[in-house]
Amino acid sequence: MILAAFSLLVALPALIWAAAVFDRVGTGRGATVLGPLCNGAALMLRPNTSTEAPDALNRLLAPGWYLALALIGLSVVPLAPGIVASELSTGLVLWGACEALTVVVVFLHGWSPNSPLPLIGAYRYVAIGLPAMLLSMFVLIAAALPAQSLSVVEVVEAQRGLWNVIRQPLGLPLFMGLGLAVTLRGPLDYADGAELAGGTSAEESGPALALWQFARLAMLVAFSAMAASVFLGGYLGPGLPGPVWLLVKTVAVMAATVAAGRWFARTPPARMLTFLWVILLPLSFANLALVGLEVLP
Amino acid sequence: MTDALFLALSALAIWSGWRVFRVDSMVRASFQLMVSFIAVGLIAVLLAAPYIGIATIFMMAVEMMVMALFMVMFMMNPAGLNPMMMVHQHRFAVAAGIAAFAGLVLAVLLSDLPAQPVPADAQVVRALGHELLGPSMLIFETAGVTLLSAMISAVVLSAHSGRYGGSDEGSRPPGLQPGGEPAGRKPDRHDGHHHHHHGGH
Numbered sequence: 001m002i003l004a005a006f007s008l009l010v011a012l013p014a015l016i017w018a019a020a021v022f023d024r025v026g027t028g029r030g031a032t033v034l035g036p037l038c039n040g041a042a043l044m045l046r047p048n049t050s051t052e053a054p055d056a057l058n059r060l061l062a063p064g065w066y067l068a069l070a071l072i073g074l075s076v077v078p079l080a081p082g083i084v085a086s087e088l089s090t091g092l093v094l095w096g097a098c099e100a101l102t103v104v105v106v107f108l109h110g111w112s113p114n115s116p117l118p119l120i121g122a123y124r125y126v127a128i129g130l131p132a133m134l135l136s137m138f139v140l141i142a143a144a145l146p147a148q149s150l151s152v153v154e155v156v157e158a159q160r161g162l163w164n165v166i167r168q169p170l171g172l173p174l175f176m177g178l179g180l181a182v183t184l185r186g187p188l189d190y191a192d193g194a195e196l197a198g199g200t201s202a203e204e205s206g207p208a209l210a211l212w213q214f215a216r217l218a219m220l221v222a223f224s225a226m227a228a229s230v231f232l233g234g235y236l237g238p239g240l241p242g243p244v245w246l247l248v249k250t251v252a253v254m255a256a257t258v259a260a261g262r263w264f265a266r267t268p269p270a271r272m273l274t275f276l277w278v279i280l281l282p283l284s285f286a287n288l289a290l291v292g293l294e295v296l297p
Numbered sequence: 298m299t300d301a302l303f304l305a306l307s308a309l310a311i312w313s314g315w316r317v318f319r320v321d322s323m324v325r326a327s328f329q330l331m332v333s334f335i336a337v338g339l340i341a342v343l344l345a346a347p348y349i350g351i352a353t354i355f356m357m358a359v360e361m362m363v364m365a366l367f368m369v370m371f372m373m374n375p376a377g378l379n380p381m382m383m384v385h386q387h388r389f390a391v392a393a394g395i396a397a398f399a400g401l402v403l404a405v406l407l408s409d410l411p412a413q414p415v416p417a418d419a420q421v422v423r424a425l426g427h428e429l430l431g432p433s434m435l436i437f438e439t440a441g442v443t444l445l446s447a448m449i450s451a452v453v454l455s456a457h458s459g460r461y462g463g464s465d466e467g468s469r470p471p472g473l474q475p476g477g478e479p480a481g482r483k484p485d486r487h488d489g490h491h492h493h494h495h496g497g498h
Contacts, residue, residue, distance in 0.1 A: 094351050104328065108328070
């Protein structure tokens, strides 16, 4: 348990750096490899901005909560057989609670500065984030069915014969939608969009903004590790040791999520809301029903 | 260790529950209530009920977020940051609170609570699943559907009266003088299509 937590904390900064590099590849925003570090250092030297009559406590704490939720979510991912930071019989539910609290934290991040653009971002994000989270829970329940357990360890072990990405082909694409929502990127970034001058981060600067971006990338790492474990067999694989397989799959999901965020068009929030409720949510029901038929004895 | 955690979480639950009625904003009140429920959920985890505990945290996060959103939507306090009074009917509320607290304390003190610890190899999540989808299924499903229909009805009934009259009659602002013509832009007598055919009439 302590070994797993320690390895995660050692690997996380490097993975966050890799995520930041992926975000810059092909965008022409400065140096690709060293740029994120320079930007982070520059932000750390700038002062935090203040707004009129903010909710100072929530404004201060929101980036920290976001990072904490990413770490708690990451802690249920098993690194190798028997090595997991928090060995819970209900790991998938804990991940779901992290998703739900992420919506709350992003809302508080936009609500607390008491400023129009962050507030609009916060409300839009709640409307989109809640259905995205809802459908991810149906997808995760479908992944838990063949394992007959809510524990992520059991879900990985149940994929020894066949990975869930083949057994439940709808699962991973639907779960990627959640990944775009909890990491505030691409077509589901209604919180921090450029059309709101940064949305919930519009009033942020300095270390607070640096921590928020860091937490956002940490959440991308946590989501990718979770998707790799639940759908791509986690540490399972031939030849290489388990943790290396997990690392390779996590980086692959991370790259795919960043690419999906760039590839898919953004829509007005109302249209995205209809799409989520009318098309994607029934698809997740269909996925659950198919998996239920498959595991019937 | 467990005792210290239990006491700290209980204190957090009670303190944040009290703060719900002392803060001046609906959003703050919702999330104070959420903190209180998270503390209760963690106590359930300590009591070897991991599914119920973590599911409480999950449910309450969603529920309080939706509640904050709906309260702000229906009470026309656009941001939820504007200070407002969060309590009303003081005397009745104080009396009801004291009576409920005394009743619950009496119930805890007088009832014979089980004290044997849960065996380490007990499959609590599986047992809960069998209970929920076995003997108690009818009760839970009935209660769930009843609550859902109650929520939808409440929204339909309360959303009907808009700012300028019934919401299904279109929005017509009141007149500038009492009983006068409605203020604002006059709607066209003909719709665009009709107007196009009979231009000049």
